[in-house]
Amino acid sequence: MNEVRHNWSKQEILDIYNKPLMELLYDAATIHRQQHDPNVVQVSTLLSIKTGGCSEDCGYCPQAARYHTGVQGSDLMTVNQVKAQALRAKESGSSRVCMGAAWRNVKDGEEFDQVLDMVRTINKLDMEVCCTLGMITENQAQRLAEAGLYAYNHNLDSSEEYYKEVISTRGYQDRLDTIGNVRKTNVTVCSGGIIGMGESIEDRAGMLVALSTLDPQPESTPINALVAVEGTPLEDEKPVEIWDMIRMVATTRIVLPETQVRLSAGRTQMSREGQAMCFFAGANSIFAGDKLLTTPNPDVNEDMKMFKLLGLNPQKPFTKKVQPQTIEAEDSKYQNLGEKPKWSRPGHTIERNETAKQKAKLIK
Numbered sequence: 001m002n003e004v005r006h007n008w009s010k011q012e013i014l015d016i017y018n019k020p021l022m023e024l025l026y027d028a029a030t031i032h033r034q035q036h037d038p039n040v041v042q043v044s045t046l047l048s049i050k051t052g053g054c055s056e057d058c059g060y061c062p063q064a065a066r067y068h069t070g071v072q073g074s075d076l077m078t079v080n081q082v083k084a085q086a087l088r089a090k091e092s093g094s095s096r097v098c099m100g101a102a103w104r105n106v107k108d109g110e111e112f113d114q115v116l117d118m119v120r121t122i123n124k125l126d127m128e129v130c131c132t133l134g135m136i137t138e139n140q141a142q143r144l145a146e147a148g149l150y151a152y153n154h155n156l157d158s159s160e161e162y163y164k165e166v167i168s169t170r171g172y173q174d175r176l177d178t179i180g181n182v183r184k185t186n187v188t189v190c191s192g193g194i195i196g197m198g199e200s201i202e203d204r205a206g207m208l209v210a211l212s213t214l215d216p217q218p219e220s221t222p223i224n225a226l227v228a229v230e231g232t233p234l235e236d237e238k239p240v241e242i243w244d245m246i247r248m249v250a251t252t253r254i255v256l257p258e259t260q261v262r263l264s265a266g267r268t269q270m271s272r273e274g275q276a277m278c279f280f281a282g283a284n285s286i287f288a289g290d291k292l293l294t295t296p297n298p299d300v301n302e303d304m305k306m307f308k309l310l311g312l313n314p315q316k317p318f319t320k321k322v323q324p325q326t327i328e329a330e331d332s333k334y335q336n337l338g339e340k341p342k343w344s345r346p347g348h349t350i351e352r353n354e355t356a357k358q359k360a361k362l363i364k
């Protein structure tokens with residue numbers, strides 16, 4: 001039952017998701033302990049290196065410039081600022097730093113060169129480095145790999161069908177193409193999605209079909225529960241029920257047996273008992289730090305108390321894959337090509353996104 005399969009059908013995944021809970025938990029926990037140490041959880045720190053002002057219209061995101069959410073925008077952090085934060089994260093038990101920039105896609109130039117320096121700096125601290133910078137070309141992925149990047153995050157967010165109800169400024173295929181570009185390097189792939197955006201259970205299964213069909217499957221899959229931020233088009237969505245989260249984590253564990261399943265946004269709304277059930281169901285990674293880009297997250301000390309209570313240990317860096325080598329900019333095989341790729345802009349109308357945009361204009 002625990003071989004990696006790339007041919008899951010939506011119906012098979014729905015049948016797993018809808019099993020009686022105790023059976024689902026038993027199946028997921030069995031696979032989990034066959035593939036992973038159930039007492040080890042990988043801890044990542046998410047750092048927003050460039051906040052807000054994004055041109056995209058992702059309906060869940062407070063960083064989209066077109067909505068009025070009160071997020072304070074900021075320029076790209078300096079390498080020294082990032083290094084100081086990475087050292088703090090390391091001291092508090094994180095093995096990975098994930099740097100997020102609110103960009104539609106990476107543009108060759110000074111800012112990207114600065115990000116490459118950040119990657120080199122953190123890799124030299126013997127921490128795993130992940131970036132989430134939007135869409136990237138193969139050459140940009142190669143440059144990140146040479147700098148010592150360990151993982152690239154690019155979420156599929158939802159099923160292909162529901163994606164169109166949330167985002168109109170880029171297409172699902174662009175997401176898959178970026179993941180494909182990362183796969184041409186030795187950088188690992190982190191890709192998952194968000195539940196609680198108004199999608200159906202079929203859409204949740206559809207997202208897992210898309211993720212499991214990837215060959216290889218992502219090394220890491222974040223499962224986020226929507227944090228409904230005032231001012232975004234999804235501000236009125238109800239909080240995700242813990243049972244939905246547990247079912248989603250357990251189903252992900254069964255369909256992606258080797259992947260690290262990450263509890264991401266929405267943990268502040270979950271009790272310790274709820275999180276414990278998610279760990280039992282196969283979650284083996286969390287984001288630590290009091291903020292997840294711009295939304296709240298449990299305090300690191302609270303997480304470490306929870307780990308102690310549950311007998312969990314933080315995973316050491318480079319447990320799953322050896323540390324990448326850092327190649328200095330002057331020795332790099334891949335240079336700035338000044339690429340201007342044409343990523344698609346489907347541009348269909350999503351009524352609630354338009355309403356949020358109009359409301360934001362009135363508030364300003």
Ligand code: SF4
Nearest residue numbers: 054056058061064102
């Ligand atoms: S999720 Fe990323 S791409 Fe979408 S609006 Fe937010 S920062 Fe921009």
